[in-house]
Amino acid sequence: MTTYNDFVIRFANVNGSGSASANGMFAKALFRMGVPISTHNIFPSNIEGLPTWFEVRASAAGYHGRREGVDLMVAMNAETYEEDVAAVVPGGYLLYDNSAGLDRRLFRRDVNQIGVPISKLIVSAYTDPRQRKLFKNIVYVGALSALLNIDFDVITGMVSTQYRGKDELIAPNIRALEMGRDYAREYLECPLPIQARRTDLVGDRIMIDGNEAGALGAIYAGATICAWYPITPSTSMAEAFENHAARLRVDKNTGQRKFAVIQAEDELAAIGIVIGAAWNGARAFTATSGPGLSLMSEFLGLAYFAEIPAVLFDIQRVGPSTGLPTRTQQGDLLAAAYASHGDTRHPLLFPSTPGESFEFAAAAFDLADRLQTPIIVLSDLELGMNENLSDPLTWDDRRRYDRGKVLSREDLDEVEEFGRYLDVDGDGIGYRTLPGTHPTKGAFFTRGTSRDAFARYTESADAYTENMDRLLVKWRTAATLMPAPEISGRRHRVGIAYYGTTAVPMAEALDNLVDDGVRLDTMRIRGFPFSDEVARFIDAHDFVFLVEQNRDGQMKTLLVNEAGVEPTKIVSVLSYGGLSITADTIRERVLKHYDENNLARLTEVSGAAGADGRRTSRQ
Amino acid sequence: MTFVAKPVVHHPKLPLNEIGLNRRDYEGLVSTLCAGCGHDAVSAAVIQACAELSIPPHRFAKLSGIGCSSKTPNYFLGNSHGFNAVHGRMPSVATGANLANRELYCIGISGDGDSASIGIGQFAHIVRRRVNMLYIVDNNGTYGLTKGQFSATNDKGSTSKRGVPNLYEPIDLVSMALQIGAGFVARSFSGDRSQLVPLIKAGLLHRGFAFIDVISPCVAFNNHNGSTKSYDYTRGNAASFVAADFVAPHEQITADYAPGEHEIVRLPDGSELHLRKLEEDYDPHDRTRALAHIQEASRDGEIVTGLLYVDSDGTDCHEILDTVDTPLSVLGEAELCPGEAALDGINAGFR
Numbered sequence: 001m002t003t004y005n006d007f008v009i010r011f012a013n014v015n016g017s018g019s020a021s022a023n024g025m026f027a028k029a030l031f032r033m034g035v036p037i038s039t040h041n042i043f044p045s046n047i048e049g050l051p052t053w054f055e056v057r058a059s060a061a062g063y064h065g066r067r068e069g070v071d072l073m074v075a076m077n078a079e080t081y082e083e084d085v086a087a088v089v090p091g092g093y094l095l096y097d098n099s100a101g102l103d104r105r106l107f108r109r110d111v112n113q114i115g116v117p118i119s120k121l122i123v124s125a126y127t128d129p130r131q132r133k134l135f136k137n138i139v140y141v142g143a144l145s146a147l148l149n150i151d152f153d154v155i156t157g158m159v160s161t162q163y164r165g166k167d168e169l170i171a172p173n174i175r176a177l178e179m180g181r182d183y184a185r186e187y188l189e190c191p192l193p194i195q196a197r198r199t200d201l202v203g204d205r206i207m208i209d210g211n212e213a214g215a216l217g218a219i220y221a222g223a224t225i226c227a228w229y230p231i232t233p234s235t236s237m238a239e240a241f242e243n244h245a246a247r248l249r250v251d252k253n254t255g256q257r258k259f260a261v262i263q264a265e266d267e268l269a270a271i272g273i274v275i276g277a278a279w280n281g282a283r284a285f286t287a288t289s290g291p292g293l294s295l296m297s298e299f300l301g302l303a304y305f306a307e308i309p310a311v312l313f314d315i316q317r318v319g320p321s322t323g324l325p326t327r328t329q330q331g332d333l334l335a336a337a338y339a340s341h342g343d344t345r346h347p348l349l350f351p352s353t354p355g356e357s358f359e360f361a362a363a364a365f366d367l368a369d370r371l372q373t374p375i376i377v378l379s380d381l382e383l384g385m386n387e388n389l390s391d392p393l394t395w396d397d398r399r400r401y402d403r404g405k406v407l408s409r410e411d412l413d414e415v416e417e418f419g420r421y422l423d424v425d426g427d428g429i430g431y432r433t434l435p436g437t438h439p440t441k442g443a444f445f446t447r448g449t450s451r452d453a454f455a456r457y458t459e460s461a462d463a464y465t466e467n468m469d470r471l472l473v474k475w476r477t478a479a480t481l482m483p484a485p486e487i488s489g490r491r492h493r494v495g496i497a498y499y500g501t502t503a504v505p506m507a508e509a510l511d512n513l514v515d516d517g518v519r520l521d522t523m524r525i526r527g528f529p530f531s532d533e534v535a536r537f538i539d540a541h542d543f544v545f546l547v548e549q550n551r552d553g554q555m556k557t558l559l560v561n562e563a564g565v566e567p568t569k570i571v572s573v574l575s576y577g578g579l580s581i582t583a584d585t586i587r588e589r590v591l592k593h594y595d596e597n598n599l600a601r602l603t604e605v606s607g608a609a610g611a612d613g614r615r616t617s618r619q
Numbered sequence: 620m621t622f623v624a625k626p627v628v629h630h631p632k633l634p635l636n637e638i639g640l641n642r643r644d645y646e647g648l649v650s651t652l653c654a655g656c657g658h659d660a661v662s663a664a665v666i667q668a669c670a671e672l673s674i675p676p677h678r679f680a681k682l683s684g685i686g687c688s689s690k691t692p693n694y695f696l697g698n699s700h701g702f703n704a705v706h707g708r709m710p711s712v713a714t715g716a717n718l719a720n721r722e723l724y725c726i727g728i729s730g731d732g733d734s735a736s737i738g739i740g741q742f743a744h745i746v747r748r749r750v751n752m753l754y755i756v757d758n759n760g761t762y763g764l765t766k767g768q769f770s771a772t773n774d775k776g777s778t779s780k781r782g783v784p785n786l787y788e789p790i791d792l793v794s795m796a797l798q799i800g801a802g803f804v805a806r807s808f809s810g811d812r813s814q815l816v817p818l819i820k821a822g823l824l825h826r827g828f829a830f831i832d833v834i835s836p837c838v839a840f841n842n843h844n845g846s847t848k849s850y851d852y853t854r855g856n857a858a859s860f861v862a863a864d865f866v867a868p869h870e871q872i873t874a875d876y877a878p879g880e881h882e883i884v885r886l887p888d889g890s891e892l893h894l895r896k897l898e899e900d901y902d903p904h905d906r907t908r909a910l911a912h913i914q915e916a917s918r919d920g921e922i923v924t925g926l927l928y929v930d931s932d933g934t935d936c937h938e939i940l941d942t943v944d945t946p947l948s949v950l951g952e953a954e955l956c957p958g959e960a961a962l963d964g965i966n967a968g969f970r
Contacts, residue, residue, distance in 0.1 A: 032970075206969035216965065222955035224947040225718050227711075244965075248957045256943040258950055260718045265744040269711035272704070272741070276715025279702055280680065280723070281948030284715060302705050392966040397959045401952055434948065435680045435700035435716070436723045443677060445693060447703035457693075 004197040005035045005060040007071040009144075012084045013137070014077050016048025022137030023054040025162070026144060027387070029154045030058055031207050034199040038064040038388050038504075040580060045232065045325045051080045060201060064388055065505025066580045071194050072148075074140055081105040093192060095140060095147075114188060116143050121179050126172070135176040142180025149191035151198065152181060206392050210357035210383035211287075214313055215240035216393060217361025218285055219248055219259075222401050223311070225284035227262045227273035229292060232325050233381035234315035237287040238263075267292035271299040271312065278309045279446060281406075281434040283365050285311035290319045290332050293339065293376075300374050301340025302448040304471075307421070307430070309368035309404070313361070313377045315384040318578045327578025328381035330500055333554035336376045337528060343468060347478050348528040349377045352503040354390035356526075357383065362395075363483065369404035371478050372429060380549075382501040382580045405431045412441040420444045420455040421467060428474030475529060482527030485534050489521025495541040496590070499525040499555060501580060502547040508583035509590075516591055517601035520545070528558060535563040538570070545590055547573045549581055637673035645670040647697040652687060657809030657835030657850075658757045662694045664812050665726065665755075668819035669696060672867070680716050680723045684709040684738060687764055688730030688757035688835075696726075707738025710745035710754075714936070717750050720946040721937050724823055725752035731772040732762050735790045739771075742792070746799040746828055751935035753822040753829045756792055757809070759837035760848035767840030778845035791917065793927060796830040797910050802933035803829035804909075805863075805926045808853050809836065817865035817892075818926060824886040827933035834922065858916065859925035860901040864893040884931050894926065903928055 009026075013019035020041075030037050035058050044050035057067055069089040075081060075096045082105050088094055090110040096102070098115025106113065118139045122132045145152050156174050163169040184190050215237050218226070228238040238261065245259040264270040270286045277284035288296065293314050303310050318324035319331045336348055347367060351360045357379060364375040405425075412418065412433065418441060421430045430453075433442035444455035452463040489495070498506055503524050510520065523537045523544070538544050538559070548555050553572040559565040573589045575581040594601055633641035645666045650659050669676065679699040683689035685706035692701040704712040713727045734742045734756050745754070760773035767780060771790045778784050796804050803825040807815045815833065822829035834853045836842045842849045847856075868889035884892040894903060902908055909928045916923045943950075957965075 204966075206966050208969045220956055222950070222952060224950065224955065225715065227715065248961065249955070251943050254943070255941075257941050258943050258947065258954055260937075260940045260942050260947065262714065262718070262748070262940075264711065265740055268708060269714075269741055269744065272708045272711025273715035273718070276682070276702070276704075276712035276717075277719040277947075278715070279700075279712070280716040280719035281946075282715075282719035284719070298705055299708065393962055395956075395959050395962050401956075433700070434720075436678050436720065439675055439677045440698055443698050443700050445701040445703060448705060449703070 002193045002195055004195055005058045005199060005201070007194040008055060008057045008067050008069065009072045009074065010070045010084070010087065011054040011074045012077045012080050013052050013054070014079070015044055015046055015050050015052040017137065018134040019052070019076070019137045020054070021162075022141050023056070024387070025155065025158050026141050027056045028158060028207065029145070029150050030056065030196055031202060031389075032154050032158075033151055033196055034202045035196055036060065036062045036201050036389055039386050040066055040382070041386055042579065043326050051077050058196065060199070061508070061511075062201065063505070063508040063583065065508055066582050068582055068584060072192075074144070075106060076136070076140070078103065085111065093194075095143065097136075114147070116140065116180065116183055116188075118180075121183065125175065125179060131172065135172065138173055138176035139180040142177035143184040143188075144180075145177070146181045146184035146190045147188065147192050149195040149197070152177070202389065204392055205389045207387050208354045208390055209236070209385055209387045210351065210354045210379050211237035211315065211385060212240040213354040213390065213393065214351075214357040214361040214377070214379065214384075216244055217358035218311075218365070219244055220358075220395055221283065221362040221365040223283045223285050223365060224259045225262075225274065225277040225282050226259070226286070227264050227270040227277075227284065228286050229264050229267045229270045229288065231267075231289045231292050233317055233385045234287040234289050234292070234313065236385060237313055237315065267295040268299065271296040271310065274310045274312075275299055275303050275308050278368070279435070283311075283369070285313065285365075287313040287315060289315050289317045290335070291322065293332055293335055297339040300346060301342060301344045303374045304340065304344045304346060305342075305448055306446050307372040307432070308446070309372055310374040311364045311368050311377070312374055313379060316378060316380040318576070324578045326381070328501070328549065328580055329576055329578060330378070330380055330502070330549040331554070331576070332378060333550070334557060336378060337558060345475065346373065347371065347375050347482060349375065349483065350499040350526055351377065351379055351383065352500055352524065354383070354388060355393060358393045360483070366402040367478075367481060370402050370429070370481065371474065372404060372432060373474070373478075378500060380501055382504070405429055407431050407433050407437070407442060409438045412438040415441065418442050419453045421451065421453045421470070423470050423473065426473075427477040428470050428472070429477060479529040479531055482529060482531060484531055485526055485537065486524040487522070487533065487537055490540075492519050492521045493542045495521040495523060495537060495544040496547065497523040497525060497537070497544050498547040502549060505581060505583040505586060506547070509586035512583060512587050513590060516587070518590060518594065519602070520590075525555070528562070530559070530563045534559070535565055538563075538565050541569070543569050543571055545573050545593070546570045547581065547586055549575055551576045636670055638675060640670065640673075640676070642666060642670045644698070645676050645696055647692070647694045650691070650694045652690065653839050655838040656687070657759060657833070657837070658688055658691050659694070660809040660812065661755065661757055661815070661833050661835055662691045664815040664819055666695045667812070668816045668823065671816070672820055672823065674724060674823075678723055680720070680725050681728070682709050682713045682716060682725065683728045684730070684733035686730040686733050686762070687837075688728055689733060691728050691757070692726070707733050707736070708741055709733065710738065710741035713752055713754075714745055714748060714750050717752055717936065718942075719948040721751065721942070722946050725750070726823070727752055727754045729754065729756050731756060731758045731760060731770040731792075735771040735792055739790070743795065743799055746796050746801045746830070748936050749800070749802065749827045749934060749939065751827055751937065753819065753831070755819075755831045755833055757835040758792070758832050758848070759835050759841055760846070761837050761841040763837045763840055774847040777847040778843075780840055780843055782845065791913070792830070793832045794910055794913055797906055797913070797928055801830045801928070802827035802930045804928040805830070806832045806834070806922070806924045808834045808857055808924055810850060810854065811857070811924070814859070814862070814925065817863050820865040821863060821886065821890075821892045821926070824888050824890055825929070825933060826887045827930075827935045853922060856920060856922050857924045858921045860896070860898040860912065860923060860927070861903050861925045862895045862897055863926040864895070866891040866893055884929055892926070892929070897925075904930065
């Protein structure tokens with residue numbers, strides 16, 4: 001039986017061999033045929049020579065999460081043959097280079113081996129060693145086009161656009177594609193029972209990674225200064241900001257730039273530059289990952305206490321310490337929420353999709369200005385570095401930047417008494433002034449030492465306490481401004497909560513659980529401090545599964561500490577090996593909890609039973 | 620320290636500068652440093668220099684790190700914003716501040732602990748980036764606030780108050796700044812205001828990174844016999860190769876110079892710096908030889924002061940980054956947001 005647009009293909013390559021662009025082209029071809037896909041790049045912290053994998057999942061149902069069980073493995077790395085063969089589902093396929101015959105390690109009785117003499121084809125067609133290396137990848141893409149029935153024109157069209165301006169590269173690339181395709185057509189059974197088919201399931205969606213979407217969000221939000229220090233997986237965000245700004249933010253007449261990017265000497269300097277710039281009135285941000293966040297803690301405490309806006313994107317990777325630097329995790333929640341010594345706390349945003357990376361990036365700058373405090377956007381490697389389907393980015397031209405409470409020269413003329421830290425409005429947020437605004441009014445000294453409401457240094461216990469209490473008032477204001485949780489259901493006794501990229505496999509997990517007789521209300525947490533709805537959702541259910549990608553249940557800790565949630569009401573579903581959590585894992589853990597506790601699976605509140613058999617194919 | 624509040628009323632005969640302000644308009648709060656602290660003299664020199672330049676007092680941005688030196692921005696330019704950052708990290712905050720608003724005059728005040736120890740990395744990198752600012756280190760060779768530990772600029776063999784010698788090699792920030800490419804490098808002494816004030820003025824107007832290392836004795840912990848950062852030692856061992864006289868655009872040159880002995884360096888606003896060579900073969904435009912001279916003098920126990928290096932066509936960070944002339948901080952939605960329509964093209968690029 002032939003299935004269409006529903007398979008997982010994993011490419012096993014050696015890093016530095018030029019496979020990334022070939023594999024990317026393969027994925028994009030499916031996307032351009034209207035097939036919903038998601039990609040996962042599982043790469044080493046290395047330049048050349050170590051194993052790297054790239055997964056493409058096509059899902060007609062629109063499921064974006066990773067799925068274990070590879071339908072077709074492209075085994076191009078002898079070093080990982082054993083594990084690659086083992087990853088294939090029974091009855092699945094394995095494409096390999098049979099120039100030297102079938103390697104013993106590649107044999108598995110229940111897997112279909114597909115041999116293509118890639119090296120032989122390449123050696124006879126190209127003389128340049130570099131071309132021989134690069135075009136190996138292109139040959140297997142050509143073979144796959146025949147095996148999976150991918151429109152050849154879509155692929156060749158992509159080659160032409162990709163090498164526009166370097167036209168001499170187009171013909172040899174197309175030749176390599178044709179070699180692979182022609183060999184497959186002539187010698188192999190084509191197409192396979194797993195196939196692609198042109199469809200319109202993609203709609204107007206785009207394929208983008210979270211880092212690039214976030215960088216565009218920063219540009220739209222009016223960020224002018226980016227200071228950063230290279231660290232995987234955040235680097236591409238700063239680079240994307242610079243690349244897009246170089247096009248979108250240039251003065252038409254002079255060619256001069258309306259932005260500045262500084263690659264700082266370390267993360268301490270990066271956040272210092274951001275804070276200095278924000279103090280002086282510009283919107284500024286940094287992008288980093290866990291180790292950088294640790295280094296930035298001291299400055300984050302200063303910005304919290306001195307009340308300076310700052311935006312920090314933490315593209316999380318696996319900790320502790322250097323951890324697994326090229327794998328994904330949600331392990332920085334507590335470090336981010338409470339970064340720095342003393343009673344310090346920071347608002348957090350949890351984007352789940354590239355579209356939300358864009359939206360939250362823009363929101364972060366408004367929130368930072370409004371709340372006069374650092375805002376940390378907690379993305380992760382999974383979201384930041386993998387190109388995935390996303391609704392198109394949108395912007396409303398009527399939208400105005402919220403620069404918060406900043407007094408102009410005219411305002412200061414009117415003001416009788418200016419106190420930087422006076423809570424005039426009762427929301428815990430004082431009015432700030434920017435350097436250079438007024439000749440005689442509004443100047444103050446920004447410091448990390450204790451001061452009174454008029455920014456004067458003081459060691460008075462009362463003044464200190466009053467200030468710390470006002471910061472709590474501000475914190476409660478923050479809770480009203482953070483994006484609300486997305487809640488659905490409200491009729492089942494058990495709920496499931498998730499945030500960030502644990503949302504990605506959720507639609508699939510929930511649909512499959514319905515088949516198992518388990519129906520759950522859902523809550524996607526999007527910001528911290530939590531709005532009241534978060535605790536209400538948990539209170540309203542017998543218990544709530546909480547899906548996280550860390551060992552210690554860091555979101556659970558936050559909910560217990562900050563939302564007063566009863567710890568026993570939360571059942572953690574944790575995955576932290578560095579690969580994105582799958583729908584199967586979530587489903588298994590949920591069912592295991594039901595079975596171990598002898599819980600009845602159909603748990604609808606009476607009256608609502610059976611009312612909702614709807615499957616959520618897209619979240 | 621003194622608890623006597625300064626009278627608010629100005630003496631009617633205090634001279635006014637070109638914008639109708641007198642020196643008192645450039646002052647700050649009363650200092651809480653020890654009586655006789657060199658840092659207060661540096662603050663006084665900053666006040667005099669800024670007043671004489673007739674720059675509106677609110678058009679400065681004052682930045683500092685942590686330590687006695689870093690408290691001093693409180694004591695001058697009370698109408699400008701100040702930022703007391705974290706220890707050793709003032710350079711990054713100053714970089715950000717200058718990137719955001721290139722029109723403000725940026726003054727950074729740091730100390731030897733702040734810049735030569737905890738902040739040496741940030742110091743090195745702000746020099747490299749040529750941030751347009753005046754960076755002053757109040758250098759007393761000691762950690763005053765924590766009661767007299769040696770700092771990294773303390774000379775080897777210089778003794779503590781209790782007579783214990785310092786066993787480690789000193790870091791010379793002047794040599795370091797020269798080596799990494801600072802466009803304006805000077806050393807001075809808090810006790811020599813006639814030398815310090817013109818240097819501050821020139822440093823403020825110089826485009827790019829201007830660095831002044833000011834020997835500023837700590838009367839509480841490092842002003843005894845045996846210290847090489849005391850008032851007496853500095854007075855006795857300071858030697859100047861080049862004297863700098865600052866001449867504002869409209870002023871006439873009144874001094875008589877022997878031909879060939881002086882040279883004019885033009886600053887971006889039209890002011891001039893008149894350099895008088897006190898040592899025949901010293902060339903303040905030759906970075907390599909300046910460095911050699913300083914190190915030779917140091918070997919001979921001399922503290923070289925004065926303007927040690929200046930490049931006359933300096934560039935700054937904004938030129939390197941090719942940013943617009945308007946401060947980035949004042950650009951609004953219209954200049955910054957590409958808008959709805961541009962997103963169509965951007966989205967299309969991801970299909």
